[in-house]
Amino acid sequence: MRDGPDIARVAALIGDPARANILTALMSGKALTLSELAGEAGVTLPTASGHMAKLAEGGLVGTRKQGRHKYFALASDDVAHVLEALMGLAAGTGQLRHRPGPRDPEMRKARVCYNHLAGDMGTQMYDSLMARGMLRHAGKALELTDEGRAFVAAFGIDLDALPRSRAPLCRDCLDWSERRAHLAGRLGRAMLGHMEASGWVSRVKGSRILRFSARGDAAFREAFGPA
The missing domain is CATH 1.10.10.10 (Winged helix-like DNA-binding domain superfamily/Winged helix DNA-binding domain)
Structure with a gap:
């Protein structure tokens, strides 16, 4: 065809x-x-x-x-979404460019995926929001519920002030290391940006690794611990 x-x-x-x-x-x-x-x-x-x-x-x-x-x-976000999915496919089929190094555990724990949180902590945040009814699937789309909007506002994010773009507010992104979804879209970007601005997490220079401070790790666990 x-x-x-x-x-x-x-x-x-x-x-x-x-x-x-x-x-x-x-x-x-x-x-x-x-x-x-x-x-x-x-x-x-x-x-x-x-x-x-x-x-x-x-x-x-x-x-x-x-x-x-x-x-x-x-x-665009669409390009990043495709690349992350391809990384997951490559990892899942054993197509790795190098052997795991000393930074590999950190990459798998928390990293930036273009503009949002990925890795174990990214999937944990996504799972927490889903389990508590703050995110839900509506057909193929992912949407924020009324409870989710209230949580996001209390978290410190003004949804009405988010930059307008073609990117959806919420989007599933297949995490290459966890092989499960993490949160992308304008909300995913805003969540990571707020964590950085609050001093929870910082980027490791020359890497995609995100490193949480002790205070940030504790605050993350409190916000996105088990439902």
Whole structure:
């Protein structure tokens, strides 16, 4: 059947090892320069430039300029959602790029997935909200209940003030290490942002790892402990 979207073209863009490394680096949610991405991919600047042109043409990355510098980021939440799912598929079938290292347990405990919390603590938060009736599925969609809206407001998030975008308020995202869902969408982003602003968690430089402080870990357990 030849009708419909051309998944082969998108798969070919992601499938190149250098471009896969570039896209994985951008899953940190940070906009990176060409030289930073060249280092992540292990290629020269001209080669990285060619890869970025292909990724931009394919709609997988976007660019922005700040002064004399040009920065690259994933084009949308949809791109991040697909990449996380592919990471889960690769991990589940034993397709690992390296043996587990000393940071592997930290990556599995808590990490950033583009702009929201992932890993064991991400799935724990999702499971807690689902078990307490604050999130529910409505068909294929994930929605916040009235109880959930009250909880989110008490948590310190003004839903009406969240930036408008094409991204849904709530979204399931398949966690690659836990193989279960964590919370994405505008709410997932706001929850992680609030935890960072409150000093619960900080990002480990040069990594997707999120490290909770002792106070943050205790506050997280109180907010998202077993129902």
